[in-house]
Amino acid sequence: MSSTPTVLLLGATGETGxxxxxxxxxSNAFNVEALVRPASSTKPEVEELRSAGxxxxxxxxxxxxxxxxxxxxxxxxxxxxxxxxxQLEQLRLVDAVKEAGVKRFIPCGFxxxxxxxxxxxxxxxxxxxxxxxxxxxxxxxxxxxxFWYQISLPRVPSGKYDAALxxxxxxxNEVYAGGDAPNILTDLRDIGVLVAQIxxxxxxxNQYVYTCGEVxxxxxxxxxVESVTGETVEQTIVTTEQVxxxxxGVRAALAADPSKPMNQxxxxxxEYCHSKYVRADNSPAYAKYLGYLDTRDLYPGTKTRTFRDFxxxxxxxxxxxxxxxxx
Amino acid sequence: MSSTPTVLLLGATGETGxxxxxxxxxSNAFNVEALVRPASSTKPEVEELRSAGxxxxxxxxxxxxxxxxxxxxxxxxxxxxxxxxxQLEQLRLVDAVKEAGVKRFIPCGFxxxxxxxxxxxxxxxxxxxxxxxxxxxxxxxxxxxxFWYQISLPRVPSGKYDAALxxxxxxxNEVYAGGDAPNILTDLRDIGVLVAQIxxxxxxxNQYVYTCGEVxxxxxxxxxVESVTGETVEQTIVTTEQVxxxxxGVRAALAADPSKPMNQxxxxxxEYCHSKYVRADNSPAYAKYLGYLDTRDLYPGTKTRTFRDFxxxxxxxxxxxxxxxxx
Numbered sequence: 001m002s003s004t005p006t007v008l009l010l011g012a013t014g015e016t017g018x019x020x021x022x023x024x025x026x027s028n029a030f031n032v033e034a035l036v037r038p039a040s041s042t043k044p045e046v047e048e049l050r051s052a053g054x055x056x057x058x059x060x061x062x063x064x065x066x067x068x069x070x071x072x073x074x075x076x077x078x079x080x081x082x083x084x085x086x087q088l089e090q091l092r093l094v095d096a097v098k099e100a101g102v103k104r105f106i107p108c109g110f111x112x113x114x115x116x117x118x119x120x121x122x123x124x125x126x127x128x129x130x131x132x133x134x135x136x137x138x139x140x141x142x143x144x145x146x147f148w149y150q151i152s153l154p155r156v157p158s159g160k161y162d163a164a165l166x167x168x169x170x171x172x173n174e175v176y177a178g179g180d181a182p183n184i185l186t187d188l189r190d191i192g193v194l195v196a197q198i199x200x201x202x203x204x205x206n207q208y209v210y211t212c213g214e215v216x217x218x219x220x221x222x223x224x225v226e227s228v229t230g231e232t233v234e235q236t237i238v239t240t241e242q243v244x245x246x247x248x249g250v251r252a253a254l255a256a257d258p259s260k261p262m263n264q265x266x267x268x269x270x271e272y273c274h275s276k277y278v279r280a281d282n283s284p285a286y287a288k289y290l291g292y293l294d295t296r297d298l299y300p301g302t303k304t305r306t307f308r309d310f311x312x313x314x315x316x317x318x319x320x321x322x323x324x325x326x327x
Numbered sequence: 328m329s330s331t332p333t334v335l336l337l338g339a340t341g342e343t344g345x346x347x348x349x350x351x352x353x354s355n356a357f358n359v360e361a362l363v364r365p366a367s368s369t370k371p372e373v374e375e376l377r378s379a380g381x382x383x384x385x386x387x388x389x390x391x392x393x394x395x396x397x398x399x400x401x402x403x404x405x406x407x408x409x410x411x412x413x414q415l416e417q418l419r420l421v422d423a424v425k426e427a428g429v430k431r432f433i434p435c436g437f438x439x440x441x442x443x444x445x446x447x448x449x450x451x452x453x454x455x456x457x458x459x460x461x462x463x464x465x466x467x468x469x470x471x472x473x474f475w476y477q478i479s480l481p482r483v484p485s486g487k488y489d490a491a492l493x494x495x496x497x498x499x500n501e502v503y504a505g506g507d508a509p510n511i512l513t514d515l516r517d518i519g520v521l522v523a524q525i526x527x528x529x530x531x532x533n534q535y536v537y538t539c540g541e542v543x544x545x546x547x548x549x550x551x552v553e554s555v556t557g558e559t560v561e562q563t564i565v566t567t568e569q570v571x572x573x574x575x576g577v578r579a580a581l582a583a584d585p586s587k588p589m590n591q592x593x594x595x596x597x598e599y600c601h602s603k604y605v606r607a608d609n610s611p612a613y614a615k616y617l618g619y620l621d622t623r624d625l626y627p628g629t630k631t632r633t634f635r636d637f638x639x640x641x642x643x644x645x646x647x648x649x650x651x652x653x654x
Contacts, residue, residue, distance in 0.1 A: 115458065115461050115462040116458045116461070116462070117455075117458040117459060117462050118462075119462065128444075131442065131443045131444040132444060134442050134443070134616075134617060135442040135443070135444050135445075135446065137613065137616060139616075206616050206617075206618070207618075286464065289461075289464060289466075289533050290461060290533075291533070291534075291618065
């Protein structure tokens, strides 16, 4: 790409998409544009994008193929940060990406490392997209991110940073299956700078990559929080057997009423929990086994935040609550 | 592995397995043993293995888990060359491989490069095995082989090598979709020496590898045959549309009567044809895109047969007909 490549981002107003957008813009390496549904064109968050100088392309991912192709014309790299409930809409995007001649497609990964085949429904849906993308021979990079620091933070009894917690102050700090499983974690605020590097790197073409700020178990996170705050984290022990019972329960509820949003959310969250803590899938060893590249190896010079950095920002009131509204 | 590693081969009497067995034995790098169903223990071809000094382990892949684990004890590398109709029996083998502590599992690949998701039923069945193997974090190498020289050879009018053809002398030499699709080909007789190298190579652990003698299109094969024999190959042109019509026809027949063996065989063969010649999946470019390593890069010093070498052996009467009986 001799001139500045054009990156088009789908989901720019979502929690992950916002951070990606920021990193792409700040990299100064791309013309950054956003793909927005026509029905959302006048929403305040889209107006904000326009005010920030982001060119908006309008197309409905569920709309006509020809319109999608038109919206993707001239795009070098297409990044999909589509919502968890709309993953399969990407099947149609693959066809448009191919026809428009997009040079690299970043399908919506951005989750933990996990296997295919009944462990996480979300991962299995993504696999359908990846398989179709490969069947169509579309150039790609899959980017997974482990779990966010922002949703891995236990509450302290004083409640001094309750405003930054993604969950209610009355929810217990559950520690699962012994709390020793190592987990790949990234600061949500760092994902943008890493994505900007990954998508302009020839080494990552047609590869799977994971971002990583730090690898920590729940016990290690608690030790850091206790050391920094001087408070004792109240812990609720949840055994492997209890996680498995919960998993069976939420899956049964989902099977009984698949359309109920709460059933979907509980299954989704419990599957994450089981994969991360019982199966210990979200680890560098398993990622390497699956063939992933690691941003710590690819970009050793890039400074990303440690969990202590993140916690210091939390205590300074610099970290906003995430997932506090539907996005 | 400080001492000589033990390789256990399933399917040692099959067409692919025989060649693998020969290569493993001739490499002098392994204790080579064969896994055989108890019901086949006294068959002549198994007696032949015993006579050749191959230790036989008896277990039924559809039998009790504990028996399978016992049969795999002490095995360093387990190579599965199970038949195309029994692919899913490998799901249970994965559990046994894991429990027995086998250091590397070679699931039954040994086919052309093709995508997952409705192109080849055989490939999709293998994917179920691969996904389960990865879910169980079993160390592996997938080995694909492209298509065999032995079944890529067109007939010449004189019939001078009809005895070596895998098909009937009355079957036409069909040339599909223009005949220009490049195809990865391997001499069936070379697969053993390549497998012996791949399975003792740390670079191929948890990777996909394809073997390759030569990459040729149908037109290029015909040109070689005509140049070497001085005969003109009679060609029957089959267009892309005709392949697609056939594919729809055999799939409809299979859907109507899935248990009829001829419906299975025709679907299987037509799917190969469509993938190789219409989609052009079985190419180095697509294999690289999918992340495969190439034995030509890994083992540049290993001499494998060219198609001309193979044809010379055919003309010398040194090549046996393959797939001439149920194996």
